Amino acid sequence: MPTNLLTTWVENYTADLYKWALYKVSNRELAMDLVQDTFLSATEKMDSFKGDSSPKTWLFSILNHKIIDHYRKKVRQTVSVEDQSFSSFFEHDGGWQEQRKPNDWHIDEEENLLDDSEFQQVLKKCLDALPEKWSISVKLKYLMEKDSEEICQELGITPSNFWQIVHRAKLQLRDCVEKNWYN
Amino acid sequence: MMTKIMHLLFLSCLRATELIEKQFHFKLTVLERLQLMIHKSMCKACSDYEKQSAVLEHGIQKQLKNQAIQVDVSKLKQDIIRKLKTE
Numbered sequence: 001m002p003t004n005l006l007t008t009w010v011e012n013y014t015a016d017l018y019k020w021a022l023y024k025v026s027n028r029e030l031a032m033d034l035v036q037d038t039f040l041s042a043t044e045k046m047d048s049f050k051g052d053s054s055p056k057t058w059l060f061s062i063l064n065h066k067i068i069d070h071y072r073k074k075v076r077q078t079v080s081v082e083d084q085s086f087s088s089f090f091e092h093d094g095g096w097q098e099q100r101k102p103n104d105w106h107i108d109e110e111e112n113l114l115d116d117s118e119f120q121q122v123l124k125k126c127l128d129a130l131p132e133k134w135s136i137s138v139k140l141k142y143l144m145e146k147d148s149e150e151i152c153q154e155l156g157i158t159p160s161n162f163w164q165i166v167h168r169a170k171l172q173l174r175d176c177v178e179k180n181w182y183n
Numbered sequence: 184m185m186t187k188i189m190h191l192l193f194l195s196c197l198r199a200t201e202l203i204e205k206q207f208h209f210k211l212t213v214l215e216r217l218q219l220m221i222h223k224s225m226c227k228a229c230s231d232y233e234k235q236s237a238v239l240e241h242g243i244q245k246q247l248k249n250q251a252i253q254v255d256v257s258k259l260k261q262d263i264i265r266k267l268k269t270e
Contacts, residue, residue, distance in 0.1 A: 006267055007264055007267070010260050010263050010264055010267070011260060014256045014259055014260045014263065015256045018256050018259060023247075026247070032259055032262075035259065035263070036259075036262065036263050036266060039263050039266075039267060040266065040267070043267060086197060089197075090195070090196060090197040093186055093187070093190065093195065094190055094195020094196055094197040094198060095186070095195060095196050095197075096196050096228050101228045102228045102229075102231040102232045102235060103231070104227075104231055105231065105234070105235055105238075107234060107235075107238060110237075110238055110241065113238060114238070114241055114242055114245055119242070120242065120245070120246065123239070123242045123243070123246065124246060127243065127246070138239075138243055139243060139247060141207075141208065142243065142244050142247050143247065148208035148209060149209070159208070159209055162208065163201070163204050163205040163208055163209065164201065166204050166207075166208070167200065167201050167204040167205075170204055170236055170239065171200070173239055174232065174235055174236060174239060177235075177239065178235075
């Protein structure tokens with residue numbers, strides 16, 4: 001095994017791979033694990049590296065596969081959103097529960113609200129408070145920078161499953177932001 | 184009875200908010216668009232929900248962009264090299 005070559009690659013590319021992984025998964029520990037796994041896979045697959053692409057491109061493609069695998073596992077765990085999980089927000093007839101009904105946020109300028117650091121803090125707190133599988137579902141579109149059809153294909157879930165998970169997550173997130181910001 | 188018919192024609196709030204989320208990701212059918220439009224014209228809460236949900240989308244996007252990435256990878260490098268040698 002050409003350990004020296006790999007050691008050089010670790011020296012040269014770890015920082016970039018890690019930044020990318022961290023951006024994609026928003027979790028330090030997980031990002032480190034993914035980068036480590038990338039190099040371990042690279043060792044095993046060294047024979048298949050033909051030098052057609054640069055080592056950096058090759059390593060990034062391994063890492064990207066690992067990231068997709070991670071999302072696939074996460075999202076698969078959530079594919080069944082049960083009806084009763086909506087019952088804390090809606091009555092039997094599908095109308096809003098009184099205490100969960102959206103209030104007017106009086107949004108005049110969306111930009112001002114988004115630039116407000118306190119609002120951003122509340123949003124962050126509420127995103128962090130979501131179960132991980134739900135917070136991932138609302139971030140996926142931006143993290144994967146792909147359209148939702150492609151995301152569903154890559155993750156192997158149906159579009160209706162996908163928007164139902166997002167729906168459930170958004171209800172919770174909205175409620176949390178309203179209670180922490182507007183009250 | 185009246186509510187049931189209304190919901191059937193112009194959606195319940197559960198269904199309306201589901202379509203609001205769907206349209207951030209996928210195209211609605213003509214019927215869905217029409218039903219949602221009429222529902223929102225009659226329901227302040229769902230019409231507010233739509234605005235707020237859009238704000239949250241933009242907020243999430245902004246947050247992910249601004250996520251400061253400061254890293255010290257020297258320890259990570261050492262860990263990986265150690266791992267590679269023991270494999």
